[in-house]
Amino acid sequence: MNKQAQAPIFETLLARAKRKVTSFHTPGHKNGKGLDKKLKEFTGKSAYYFDVTVFPEVDSLHDPVSSIKKAQSLMADAYGVKNSFFLVNGSTVGNQAMLLSACNPGDSVIVSRNAHKSILAGIILSGVWPIWLQPKVDQNLDILFEPQPEQIEAALNQFPEAKAVFITSPTYNGVTADLVKISEIVHRHGKFLLVDEAHGPHLKFHEDLPISAVEAGADLCVQSTHKVLSALSQGSVLHFNSEILDINRVKKVISMLQTTSPNYLILASIDLARRQAIQNGEKILERVIRIAEYARKKLNQTRHFFSFTRKEIQARSYDLDVTKLTINVTKSGLSGQEIDAILSKEYNIQVDAADLFNLIAILGTGTDKTDIDHLVKTLEEIDSKYRGTAKNWTLQIPSLSTEMVMMPREVFLSKKTKRVPLSKAAGHISAQTLTPYPPGIPVLIPGERITEEICNYLTNLSEKELRVSGQETDTLRTIKVVTV
Ligand SMILES: Cc1ncc(COP(=O)(O)O)c(C=O)c1O
Structure with missing residues (x-):
């Protein structure tokens, strides 16, 4: 039998569920019997037989010897890596684990500002x-791109003490960096390449998708199996494929960060997502890619919406996972957030994210053509019903401070902070992360010297009453700074 046809965690749980074992273990609902009736009425009760705890029959995530060990090994084979680890707190925990595995306190890491908040936590x-x-x-497409390989090489030359380079690829928009080149540069400098590939667990399974991080040479990469493939939410995987990192350190770190009561339904769904991807991934993705191309074509025939193509992204020396649709709405005179709210309240359609310029619609194994027709038709209806006057918005970011005066960890632990008015904040050390949307990346990070330019940028936003994530107060008139 083809090894990849197995699903060891799922099969073990299923066999056990069928025996209807009397439970004297956690969780307290006992195979679903004690759960709220309304929940069971809606969901059915079978799934709750899978909600078990650690005992020899079902194996332990922290010290796997049987079904979980086998499932992780099948995952590693499927991706062609040395080791794969199942995560039950999403790629969030994987990003933290990568930093804790590759670095010691006091080390430095080159990292793009366009990083998920879990990276700052890490x-x-x-x-x-x-x-x-x-x-x-990119002010034509109204999106941000990850740094180019040349920018990374320059940073490595400037900061030879850096231990690792941390890249996000694909970005939320599905744009991938030139990881082959980046990997060559990073390894030539003797550093680790860590990749947040939360949005790319499927890349490996279709040739019309960009190259995946481990194929390009990443030492560690994390993938949200739940974001595009069919695992349940929180189901992610950390892949290890390094010649230079210590696998035992990685194992220890992952174990330190994960719950001792993993949800076995999530574990089984990761196991099954791998089986589905390797057995039918190409066929399923072929369908999703075709639907995505159809969607782009339809969107690009509308008057006021567009979705950039793979060709346009390749012309900029990046690549695109076409299954992510970034829908630019600026010509409609409405913001992405306004359209998002209308779609959700009036039309029962929910996109994944929205900013001033774009909506992001993520297609997945369950998307079909009628969903696309419905979305495009609805957008056109909204356009004619609500169209505003075209705005002259441009995506801009201030030149961000690169002067880190204190480590983010020191600031986090420090009690010596105070609030100062925005007009007087320049020169101080920020004790806050402030992330305006747009650009959706932090313009201030704890430990950074605040510049005049950033103060002016934030004052401008505050005058427009635009909320900034992390502002901690109702209106952004002050910034929390470190008092040294
Ligand atoms: C680029 C990126 N990395 C990491 C994460 C965190 O992934 P998860 O939700 O699986 O914890 C996200 C979540 O949206 C993300 O967009």
Whole structure:
């Protein structure tokens, strides 16, 4: 039998569920019997037989010897890596684990500012110095791009003490960096390449998708199996494929960060998502890719919406996972957030994210053509019903400070902070993360010297009453700074 046809965690749980074992273990609902009736009425009760705890029959995530060990090994084979680890707290925990595995306190890491918040959490947990790279703004497409390989090489030359380079690829928009080149550069400098590939667990399974991080040479990469493939939410995987990192350290870190009561339904769904991807992934993705192409074509025939193509992204020296649709709405005179709210309240359609310029619609194994027709038709209806006057918005980011005066971890632990008015904040050390949307990346990070330019940028936003994530007060008139 083809090894990849097996699903060891699922099969073990299923066999056990069929025996209807009397439970004297956690969780307290006992195979679903004690659960709220309304919940069971809606969901049915079978799934709750899978909600078990650690005992020899079902194996332990922290010290796997049977079904979980086998499932992780099948996952590693499927992706062609040395080891794979199942995560039950999403790629969030994987990003933290990568930093804690590759770095010691006091080390420094080159990392793009366009990073998920879990990376800053990992920076605080691991006590490292971040060396931030400024993303590139594309004002034709109204999106940010990850740093180019040349920018990474320059940073490695400038900061030879850096231990690792941390890249996000694909971005939320599905744009992938030139990881082959980046991997060659990073390894030539003797550093680790860590990749947040939360949005790319499927890349490996179709040739019309960009190259995946481990194929390009990443030492560690994390994938949200739940984001595009069919695992349940929180189901992610960390792949290890390094010649230079210590696998035992990685194992220890993952174990330190994960719950001792993993949800076995999530574990089984990761196991099955791998089986589905390897057995039918190409066929399923072929369908999703065709639907995505159809969607782009339809969107690009509308008057006021567009979705950039793979060709346009390749012309900029990046690549695109076409299954992510970034829908630019600026010509409609409405913001992405306004359209998002209308779609959701009036039309029962929910996209994944929205900013001033774009909506992001993620297609998945369950998307079909009628969903696309419905979306495009609805957008056109909204356009004619609500169209505003075209705005002259441009995606801009200030030149971000690169002067880290204190480690984010030191600031996190420090009690010596105060609030100062925005007009007087320049020169102080920020004790806050402030992330305006747009650009959706932090313009201030704990430990950074605040510049006049950033103060002016924030004052401008505050005058427009635009909320900034992390502002902690109702209106952004002050910034929390470190008092040294
Ligand atoms: C780029 C990126 N990395 C990491 C994460 C965290 O992934 P998860 O939700 O699986 O914890 C996200 C979540 O949206 C993300 O967009």
